[in-house]
Amino acid sequence: MVLLWLTTIIPGATVPSCAQFSSRCTNDATTPQLLFLYFCFGLMSIGAGGIRSCSLAFGADQLSKRDSLKHAGILESFFSWYYVTSSASVFISMTCIVYIQDAMGWKVGFGVPVVLMILSTLSFFLASPIYVKPKAKASWLIGFARVLVASFRKRRIELSSPDTDELYHHRKGSALVVPSERIRFLNKACVVKNPEEDLMPDGRASDPWRLCTVDQVEELKALIKIIPIWSTGMLVSVNVCQNSFLLLQASTMNRHITSKFEIPAGSFYAFMLLSLTMWIALYDRVIIPLASKITGKPTRLGLKQKIGIGILGSAASMAVLAIIERVRRETAIREGISDIPDAVTHMSAMWLLPFYFLLGFSEAMNGVGLNEFFYTELPKSMSSVASNLYSIGLSAASLVASFIVGNVRGFISEANQESWVSSNINKGHYDYYYWLLSSLGVANFIYYLACSKAYGPCKGGQKGITGDVREGLIDDDDDDDVV
Numbered sequence: 001m002v003l004l005w006l007t008t009i010i011p012g013a014t015v016p017s018c019a020q021f022s023s024r025c026t027n028d029a030t031t032p033q034l035l036f037l038y039f040c041f042g043l044m045s046i047g048a049g050g051i052r053s054c055s056l057a058f059g060a061d062q063l064s065k066r067d068s069l070k071h072a073g074i075l076e077s078f079f080s081w082y083y084v085t086s087s088a089s090v091f092i093s094m095t096c097i098v099y100i101q102d103a104m105g106w107k108v109g110f111g112v113p114v115v116l117m118i119l120s121t122l123s124f125f126l127a128s129p130i131y132v133k134p135k136a137k138a139s140w141l142i143g144f145a146r147v148l149v150a151s152f153r154k155r156r157i158e159l160s161s162p163d164t165d166e167l168y169h170h171r172k173g174s175a176l177v178v179p180s181e182r183i184r185f186l187n188k189a190c191v192v193k194n195p196e197e198d199l200m201p202d203g204r205a206s207d208p209w210r211l212c213t214v215d216q217v218e219e220l221k222a223l224i225k226i227i228p229i230w231s232t233g234m235l236v237s238v239n240v241c242q243n244s245f246l247l248l249q250a251s252t253m254n255r256h257i258t259s260k261f262e263i264p265a266g267s268f269y270a271f272m273l274l275s276l277t278m279w280i281a282l283y284d285r286v287i288i289p290l291a292s293k294i295t296g297k298p299t300r301l302g303l304k305q306k307i308g309i310g311i312l313g314s315a316a317s318m319a320v321l322a323i324i325e326r327v328r329r330e331t332a333i334r335e336g337i338s339d340i341p342d343a344v345t346h347m348s349a350m351w352l353l354p355f356y357f358l359l360g361f362s363e364a365m366n367g368v369g370l371n372e373f374f375y376t377e378l379p380k381s382m383s384s385v386a387s388n389l390y391s392i393g394l395s396a397a398s399l400v401a402s403f404i405v406g407n408v409r410g411f412i413s414e415a416n417q418e419s420w421v422s423s424n425i426n427k428g429h430y431d432y433y434y435w436l437l438s439s440l441g442v443a444n445f446i447y448y449l450a451c452s453k454a455y456g457p458c459k460g461g462q463k464g465i466t467g468d469v470r471e472g473l474i475d476d477d478d479d480d481d482v483v
Contacts, residue, residue, distance in 0.1 A: 001117045004040040005110040007033075052391065056082055057383035060375060061132050073288075073300060079372040080280045083364075087273040094270055140382055143216045144223075150189035150212050157188055167192040169205060170214040179214050183221050190217050219379050226377055228451040229307070230389055233370045235444040236314040236362060237397030238404070239437060243269060246352075248425050252342070253328060253349035263349070271353055275360025276367075283364065303373045304452050310366020311448055315441025317358035322434035324351050329426060338426040377459050404440075408433060 007013045013036055029037075059082060063074055101109030160166045168190045170177045179187045189212040192198050198211045205211040251265040291299040301309075328347050337343035367390065374386035405421055412419045422428030 001044065001110070001114045003036075003043065005107075005114045007037060007040065008106040008110055013037075053388050054384050056371065056387035057375065058131075061134055061383065073298065075376070076300060076368075076372060077284055079375070080284050080364075080368050083368050083371070084277050084280050087276050091270050091273045095267065134380075134383075140219065140385060143212070144220050146209050147186060147189045147212050147216050147220045149209050151186050153210055154188040154191065154193075155185075157191065157193065159184055159187055159191070167195065168214050169199070169211050172203065174213070174215055176214045176218055179217050180221065183224060186217050186221060190214050215379070215381075219382055222378050223382070223385070225455065226374065226389075229304075229373065229448070229455060230370070230393060232307070232311060232444055232448040232451060233366060233390070233393045234397045234400055235440055236311055236366050237394050238401045239314050239318055239359065239441070240272075240363065240394075241398050241401040242437075245421065245430060245433075249325060249328065249430065250349050250352060252332070252344055252425055253347050253352070254344060255349040265349075268349065268352060268356065271356040272360045272363070275357045276363050277360075279361045279364035280368065303369050303376070303458050304455075306365045306369030307373065308445065308448055308452070310362045310364070310369060311441065311445045313358055313362030313365060315438050315445060317355050317362060318434050318438035318441060320358055321352075321355040322431045322438060324355060325434060326431040327351070329429075329431065332426040339424075341424040341426065343426075373458070404437075408436070 013033055056079075060075065060078060063078065097109065097112060100112055166178075168178055168187075169192050170190070179190060192211065198206060200206050205213075246268065247265050250268045255263045255265065257263060288300060328345060328351075331345045331347045332338050332343070335345055337345065370393075371387070371390050374389045375383065378386045408421060409419050418424075418427050418429075420429040420433045
């Protein structure tokens, strides 16, 4: 951020500005200026990759013993409020920081994030002595590769029946000494057929690419097991990725609050963030305490319940948006402005708020539920993997959204009709497109029910709204133990 800020201060690094909305600009950036700018972006990407991939898991590691219902509530609150603070930071950057940049220029606009980063860096290192710091381990990617290679190399050996005593290789002091029966083919990777050849005198594998530990096998199984439920979150994220269409929709509606104040079309996304924050606060501070008081015991929604509710809420939000778009389109036709793409109807943009209200609710349930589900279901050694799965799902959702839009455009163009997602929103049928996403959401919910049933009970311990929690949610500080 400091180097990016310097691009607005150092004359040699600053590109002369062009006139706004100008079709031609002769003030092109030089190669050194571009290289310096790309270098800044590269450093920011490395820094963001380190922070975002570890901050959620690192924060959860700071919590106390994880073996009680009280901790289950603390962990759920932590994930919820982590999500709130992340959303709040996006909201501030979209409103306050952008306003400062517009009003005071890039020097001040980039200077504010620099000050914030310096303060966050100082606070992080000042508090460093009191942090819980788990020891670093070998790369889990290498461990997964070893399991796959070892299973393939030993593919011809026959596994004994579950009742037969089989010798398996496991870590010293590990709680896992026998692999589970699911995906049994991978169990071949940890079978010891000849101890004299397979093991060294100190108990380690003589060839780690031919013999793995039970822990490594179970870690890969745990990741494979959650992939179906992880995939259900992608379609929910697809609905969140409709910003460009929502921007186009809001720009053709009356956004005036008063005669002089108009909400920018790009700022309507902030209503989703506000809705998300409100729902998380309502759930954590009102609904859960009230439900616990009524039942007379600690009560919380189960992780899979929250995820399912979020999927339904997402499908419902797109149905509401389809209805709103149909009314907006009919209004544009009735007012005789259907041939003018950027014409503004008299319909208030505040009608979009119910959609953002439902979308924020679905994110509060599904997003938080998925993050907590990944963290509690994967072994402790894979905490950073768990905290990145949701972000990977968001990235995959962007590709899925592009695939859906491309196919919708291609299918309609072959029929010689105006595309549902035409550049002229009044000529297209965005309401049909939103109904399609809503239908896919319902199908996704049915798929989720099948995945949830196949997955079985959560290892995280929460079994629905009864608040029943299994002991030993996650092992303590012993680095050799796994979930």
